[in-house]
Amino acid sequence: QKEVEQDPGPLSVPEGAIVSLNCTYSNSAFQYFMWYRQYSRKGPELLMYTYSSGNKEDGRFTAQVDKSSKYISLFIRDSQPSDSATYLCAMSSGTSYDKVIFGPGTSLSVIP
Amino acid sequence: NAGVTQTPKFQVLKTGQSMTLQCAQDMNHNSMYWYRQDPGMGLRLIYYSASEGTTDKGEVPNGYNVSRLNKREFSLRLESAAPSQTSVYFCASSPPAGGTGELFFGEGSRLTVL
Numbered sequence: 151q152k153e154v155e156q157d158p159g160p161l162s163v164p165e166g167a168i169v170s171l172n173c174t175y176s177n178s179a180f181q182y183f184m185w186y187r188q189y190s191r192k193g194p195e196l197l198m199y200t201y202s203s204g205n206k207e208d209g210r211f212t213a214q215v216d217k218s219s220k221y222i223s224l225f226i227r228d229s230q231p232s233d234s235a236t237y238l239c240a241m242s243s244g245t246s247y248d249k250v251i252f253g254p255g256t257s258l259s260v261i262p
Numbered sequence: 263n264a265g266v267t268q269t270p271k272f273q274v275l276k277t278g279q280s281m282t283l284q285c286a287q288d289m290n291h292n293s294m295y296w297y298r299q300d301p302g303m304g305l306r307l308i309y310y311s312a313s314e315g316t317t318d319k320g321e322v323p324n325g326y327n328v329s330r331l332n333k334r335e336f337s338l339r340l341e342s343a344a345p346s347q348t349s350v351y352f353c354a355s356s357p358p359a360g361g362t363g364e365l366f367f368g369e370g371s372r373l374t375v376l
Contacts, residue, residue: 154304158302182363184364186365191370192369192370193352193367193368193369193370194305194365196364196365196366199363241363244363250365
């Protein structure tokens with residue numbers, strides 16, 4: 151079993167839809183949970199950052215962490231064509247520089 | 263702000279050739295990283311440098327060497343390139359807390375080894 155699993159997609163939705171992106175993980179030591187957005191031929195950029203369980207909202211984006219189920223989600227409300235990108239989940243125990251594990255990414259297309 | 267700058271952006275090598283990827287950051291970050299990204303594999307850590315003067319192996323270090331030249335610069339060297347090293351390479355840096363996953367990435371260097 152991979153340490154972090156993520157639906158690869160691709161996911162295609164109409165503009166204005168609510169998008170749900172998900173990751174599961176196996177290492178209970180993870181405490182920091184991130185979502186990165188990566189546009190085509192660009193580097194990943196940090197989109198959301200949460201510590202431990204709970205929800206965090208930033209504009210149209212909401213990140214949820216359920217440590218008991220080892221499951222994290224990113225919700226995008228009122229999706230826009232500019233949201234078309236690959237979304238990478240990442241997680242870390244915070245105890246070692248090398249222990250940031252990335253999921254393989256989900257490709258999202260928002261169709262106007 | 264430039265953030266993290268990588269050069270070159272594209273490179274084609276023949277098997278056995280050597281090359282160095284350069285990375286510089288202007289955010290005064292202590293920690294710097296080199297990742298490779300392959301389809302379906304996600305980002306995998308090659309080497310990292312927690313601070314100036316230190317370097318450590320990541321998940322996939324074989325075939326690579328690194329140099330932390332100063333606080334700003336961290337280079338990745340392929341001594342004898344192999345087709346398996348065809349990939350997109352990303353340099354990243356992180357704020358002083360380190361290890362929590364807040365990474366700032368460059369735009370990538372696309373390497374093809376024939």
